[in-house]
Amino acid sequence: MDNSFFDALSLLGSENNVDIAQLVEKVKSAMLKAARKAYPECEDNITVEIDPATKKFEMYVRQTVVDDEPIDANEVNIDVARTVDPNAYVGGTIDRRLDIAKFGRAAAQSAKQSIKGDLREINRERILGEFESLENDCITCEVSRVETNGTATLLYHKTELYLFPNEQIPGETLREGQRVKVYITTIANKQKKPIIKISRVRKELVKRLFELEIPEIYDGTVEIK
Secondary structure: OOHHHHHHHHHHHHHOOOOHHHHHHHHHHHHHHHHHHHOHHHHHHEEEEEEOOOOEEEEEEEEEEEOOOOOOOOEEEHHHHHHHOOOOOOOOEEEEEOOHHHHHHHHHHHHHHHHHHHHHHHHHHHHHHHHHHHOOOEEEEEEEEEOOOOOEEEEEOOEEEEEOHHHOOOOOOOOOOOEEEEEEEEEEOOOOOOEEEEEOOOHHHHHHHHHHHOHHHHOOOOOOO
């Protein structure tokens, strides 16, 4: 496998804010599923090895060495086995490398769809894990882009959030690179693709800012009416 696969894997992880190790496990699972579909009789004997550090991506089928004609892909004749492992013996096993290209477009597409589905679930869990505890709280974000229609794209720990014009302070001009505080009003669509709704005009933001700055308000000694 050439380096382009690992370059694409790294880019995929970066674009989706997913740890490479976690992504590798998802790719291994998807490729194992594709391989088992291509070699159904070898379902329990196929392994996938992916190591981004060494750029290794190999798939193997463990075959039992026999001295006659193999009954299926789970067996290999001793003469063939010894071309793979000179120490092979009848009754033993060898790990024979599979040609990933032989899976064909259908298998590759199946693996790709499986990975995309896994990424969606990983992203859903990551966003909920990061933002659920922050619902009805304020966070500090960095403005990364401001559209001509006024909508601002904010970054919070590499996650993009969208601050729409009706949730911005009237007359305020946001600039790229500026750090601003916003209030997370709600997290919608939690079961599918979570949508983090934020605001800079809700009264709850002002209340929360006071709580952060004044301990007596935070502990309830002073109440905001």
